[in-house]
Amino acid sequence: MVRIENSHNKxxxxxxxxxxxxxxxxxxxKYKGFLLKWNGGTPEPSVFDISDEQGKxxxxxxxxxxxxxxxLEKVIDIYEYxxxxxxxxxxxxxxxxxxxxxxxxxxxxxxxxxDHEQEPExxxxxxxxxxxxxxxxxxxxxxxxxxxx
Numbered sequence: 001m002v003r004i005e006n007s008h009n010k011x012x013x014x015x016x017x018x019x020x021x022x023x024x025x026x027x028x029x030k031y032k033g034f035l036l037k038w039n040g041g042t043p044e045p046s047v048f049d050i051s052d053e054q055g056k057x058x059x060x061x062x063x064x065x066x067x068x069x070x071x072l073e074k075v076i077d078i079y080e081y082x083x084x085x086x087x088x089x090x091x092x093x094x095x096x097x098x099x100x101x102x103x104x105x106x107x108x109x110x111x112x113x114x115d116h117e118q119e120p121e122x123x124x125x126x127x128x129x130x131x132x133x134x135x136x137x138x139x140x141x142x143x144x145x146x147x148x149x
Contacts, residue, residue, distance in 0.1 A: 002140045007041035008064040019065050023073055025088060028109045030135045031101055040064025040072070045145040050113045051130045057093040057113070059143065083114060084124045090136075100129070101136065111139040 016032055019025075027035070040062045049056050063072040072090070079089045079098060086104030093099070095116075102110040111133040118128035133139035 002143050003044045004038040004041040004062070005044055006061075007038040008068050009039060009066050011035055011039050011065055015065065019073065023076055025076070026103055028101065028103065028135070030109060030137055031090070034062075034136045034140075035065060038062065038064075039066065040068065040070055043140070043143055045143050047144050047146040048132065048139070048142055050115075050132070054113070054115070054130060056146070057095070057097065058146075059099060060092050060094050062091045063089065082119065082123055084126055084129070087112065087114070087129075089114070099132070099139075109135040111136060 013032070013036070016027065016035055020027055041064070042061050043059055046059045047056055048059060061070050063070045063075050065072050072088070075089050075092075075098075083089065083098070083100060086107055087100040087102055089098035090101045090111075091099035097116050098114040100112045100114050102108050102112065110131065113130040113132055115128045115130070120127055133142055
């Protein structure tokens with residue numbers, strides 16, 4: 001079971017809906033549930049597998065809504081013209097890569113890893129994106145402790 005540490009102020013559904021309106025984004029129901037429960041923070045455990053070729057990474061922090069360093073609104077603005085349409089950056093890893101949530105069909109609810117080192121000229125080219133999970137809950141279940149042999 002994943003624990004989220006350093007989560008931020010509790011949110012209401014009204015605050016999330018206001019965020020959606022102000023940022024012209026439709027968050028998924030499962031992700032809204034995550035925000036209502038945690039509103040960002042640092043997961044424990046935090047290791048996840050990207051792909052066979054890419055190996056694994058560590059989730060640094062989940063972005064939240066409100067007055068905080070890892071503010072979802074600021075991060076969305078930073079990545080606005082870099083991510084494919086229909087994706088928002090909900091977390092990052094220590095190397096500056098983004099963990100993204102699909103907010104439009106056919107990727108609605110899906111979680112993807114966005115590799116900034118392979119960033120294409122055209123943001124809608126998904127060659128640098130790796131599928132991680134069907135939704136935020138499945139992604140959280142896949143996080144594990146890195147045990148060195």
